[in-house]
Amino acid sequence: MGIKFKPLARVNPLDRAADPKYYAAVVANGSVDFETLAEQISEQCTVTETDCLAVLNVLEQNIVRELKQGRIVRLGKLGNFQVSLSSQGFSGLGEVTASAVKKARILFRPSKKMRNLLSNLSYQKVG
Template sequence: MAIKYKVLPRKNPRDIAAPEKFYAAAIADGDVDLDRLAELISYQCTVTATDCYAVLHSLEHNIIGELEQGRIVKLGRLGNFQVGISSEGKDTATEVTTTNIVKSRILFRPGKRLRSMLNGLTFKKAG
């Protein structure tokens, strides 16, 4: 199986007058939800799909709760989740307040096995 990609033109944000360049962009080939993951997991063990779904749903709920507390959520070999923020820059440290925070996001740092999966990928142009 190969990761599909398409070619997209993009302007240089630092030089709008510069000619566009073309870049490869990965395109998704469907998606998988918690129900499907629960079903797949249930085929690989003795736990029912319903039980797997309940565990995955609880995992999601608890990850959210722990991230809201500012904790790093470590999921072993899978990887780590953490909240990251972006803020406006100020001239002095005392000028920085919560009003300067402009964006928050969830950071995911994959474990070794997930990272190494990237080394073995093949690619195929879509269309």
């Protein structure tokens, strides 16, 4: 098995009159929730499923709290979470205010081990 993908047509946003081009797009193979992760973790160690779920819930709450404070959240061998901003551009330093922020998003920067996973994937075309 591998990562399933399908061809997806996309229009060039800089030249909408041009013919669309086809790109490989991942077809999701389901999802996994905290409860399932807690169950899997409890099967691999001596911690109970309930304890695992409690830790995962508190981890989520703490990640949110730290990101709201503008901190980078480093999760060891998983990677880092950080808030990123998009804003309007101005010619003068003093013109940049909080109202210039147009959008915020959360970036995840995977660790080297997680990035290396990408070099060992296999792919399967569907549809």
